[in-house]
Amino acid sequence: MKHARRRHSRLRTRVVGTTGLLTLALGAGIAPATAAEKTDHGPMTTASALDDAAQAPGQAAALDDMAQAPGQAEALGDVAQPPRRAASLKVAPAPGQLTLPAPTGRHRVGTVDLHLRDSSRTDPWVPGQQRELMVSLWYPATHTSQYPAALLPNSQQVLPGGVTLPTTAGHTGAPVARKDGKLPVLLYSPGGRGNRATGTALVQDLASRGYLVVTIDHTHDTGDVVFPGGRHEVSMLPPGTKSRDLIDVRAADSHFVINQLAEIARGHNPDVEHKPLPHGLTQAMSTKHIGMFGASLGGGSVAAAMHADSRIDAGVNLDGQLFGRSEHQRLDRPYMLFSSEHHNRNTDPSWARLWENLHGERLDLKLRGSGHNSFVDNQVLFPQAPGAFGITPEVMQQALGTIDPNRSIEVQRTYLAAFFGKHLRHQHSDLLDGPSRHYPEVDFIR
Secondary structure: OHHHHHHHHHHHHHHHHHHOHHHHHOOEOOOOHHHOOOOOOOOOOOOOOOOHHHOOOOOHHHHOHHHOOOOOHHHHHHHHOOOHHHHHOOOOOOOOEOOOOOOOOOOEEEEEEEEEEEEEEEOOOOOOOEEEEEEEEEEEEOOHHHOOEEEOOOOOOEOHHHOEOOEEEEEEOOOEOOOOOOOOEEEEEOOOOEOOOOOHHHHHHHHHOOOEEEEEEOOOOOOOEEEHHHEEEOOOOOOOOOHHHHHHHHHHHHHHHHHHHHHHHOOOOOOOOOOOOOOOHHHHOOOOOEEEEEEOHHHHOHHHHHHHOOOEEEEEEEOOOOOOHHHHOOEOOOEEEEEOOOOOOOOOHHHHHHHHOEOOOEEEEEEOOEOHHHHOOHHHHHHHOHHHHOOOHHHHHHHHEOOOHHHHHHHHHHHHHHHHHHHHHOOOOHHHHOOEOOEOOEEEOO
């Protein structure tokens, strides 16, 4: 009977998850970090519904009940759920395949997916099961024409109306470019309900600039994660799960992933199925220079991960509220906050508390005209085929703001590269010293 209940729970969760077009196709229905848990912060007036705007009509409550703090349901519904008329929204003629902006670095890009198992840790969401993760490594590569272009790591590639998800700039299994020697490492944690594909526009650009970027699926707190052999693992969070607990698990996941990267550097292959690693990966791998960034809940997890692992030298939070201990703890390493227009430490007490505890270099930037979904690939995918995602122009503007999506990505790429270049490669950038006439959309919050 116990096993029957578990199978029923898995089936129910999967059905609910796939009713939202975004969860089905992208796994990008990021939980609104600022409304995810009852805290002592009080009601949020900032990005309180941020990613529920990305869900199909009427699905916000079903997809993530735990994301609503007491007293926030009405506000979430007002912002997050499309107007009732959206239910009859017609899917526009398929534009074919969606696209992501091309990387801007000098390198071509390779990628490989790895299946990792932590035999020392039980999965906190599925008792009796060891913790397993799927990660993707993105890196500067050579001879890419001899290797296939990689699809986004999603369980389904086709949206309603026949619209297909982008092909990435990565080439599966291509050799690692070795001219730059050891590569600095960046970890990427996605938002709640989002998967590791949701930041690909930023991730593959950083790889093209010479970083080894590791994107992490936090199994069972995200959407559908596909493991080798076609096994699907879906959200298994019990009702009432707190965001602080999710963040603690994500911090432990990040620590484990860094340990596995260290194994690769020592010449071992941590992939459960012993998938061949790209040529040159062992020689390029190093855990001496590591940064981490994430969006929404993933961004809110960065500080906790830095406290859990001193090997993370610098962190960037893309518009994510913090929960739990990390906002109260002293952090002596560089950290950058990057917010949407209506969310900042002036409106988010967790950011204000963290700011007072940052004792390394600290930056607080605001991207004018942006919405919460401006920090994930939604910003360029939604406008290409809004009908396929089941959203109206009004809801899209609430999710993405008014900034041009391609310009938004250009700005984020530039500032991420400047920040990590300074702290992982010792490359000074005047861009971080204050406002720039080249990027007037970026405000420095002092």
